[in-house]
Amino acid sequence: MSSSSESPQLPPTTAIAAKTGLKATTEKWFEYSVRVQPHHTDYAGAVWHGTYLTWMETARVEYLRSIGIDFAELVKLGCDLPVVELSIRYHRALRLGEMAIIKTRMDEMTGVKMYWDCRIESSEKQELCVTAKITIVAIDPEKGKIMRQLPPAVQDALVKSL
Template sequence: MASSEEFIPKLPTSAIEGQSIQKPEIWFEYVVRAHPHHTDYAGVVWHGTYISWMEEARVEMLRSIGVEFAELVNLGCDLPVVELSVRYHKPVKLGMVVVVKTRMVNTEGVRLEWDYQIKSLDGQELYVTAKVILVTVDLKKGKIMRRLPPPIEAILTKLST
C-alpha cells in the first residue's frame, strides 16, 4: 500500500519563488495643515517642516498604542535620529491639509526604522517619502543600548507586528 504522501500533489518550487511573507501595510495617519509659519515667502512649506511633522506623527503613533514619549524617557531610554533620508516629490502649499503616514518597519536590536509618506487626504498626490532610523540610547550612560530593556522592547514590538 502506498503512503498517503504519494497522493498529495506538490507544487514546483517555482510556484513559490519570489513570494515573501509580509505583514499588511498598516500605516498610522496624522493630519496636518500648512500654516503660515510652516512656509517660506512664496507660501511653500519649508523643507524642515516636513521633518517636524514626521516626528509629531511618530510621537502620536506611540500615543495611539498608549505610550507617552515621556514614559520611554522615564524608563531611561531616548530615541535619537541617527539617519534620515527624505525625498521631496511635490511641494505642500500654505493652507493645504495633508496626511503624514508612518509605520515602523524594522526593529533589529536597538535600530528602529520608520517609513513615511506625506500625501493628499484622498491619497492621490504624493508630496514626500522618507525613512528615519532611530537608536535607543541609555540616558544614564549616554551610550547606545546593546539590548532593549524588556518593557521598551514589548512596547516597540506592538508597532512592528
C-alpha cells in the first residue's frame, strides 16, 4: 500500500518529447550584476553554494522580463517553468564585497523544454567562478502536468529573442 503523502513525480527529461516541432538556439548572453553581500556568504566570507543557484534563477527571470515575459503574469496564465535538471561546476569561490556578473542564455528550446547555460564571473578579476547547465520545462501548475505547448505570446517572445 502506497503512502498518500507521496507527491506525483514528473517524468525524466528524456521522456519529454517535443510536441510542437519548435526548435531554436542562441549565442546571445544576458548579463546581470550583483555585489556579494554578507547574507550571501558562509562564515568564512565565501559565497555559500546555494546563493549561486538563486543568482542564476534571478538572471533567468530578469532575462525573461527583458524580452517581455513577466514571470508573475506567466504563472497567472497557467504556465510555470521549474528546473528539472541542473549540472553545476564550481571553479572558484567569490568573496564578500566582490562584484559578480551572472551571464545566462537559453541555449536551445525544443517544444516546452528549454536548455540554459550560465556562467558566473568575478567582474574585477575577470575569472570564471561557476558554470552550469539548466533544463526547465513548462508545466501547468494546477494540473501538475507538462504542457503540450507554450502560451503563444511566450513562444513568440522567446523565438524573437533568439
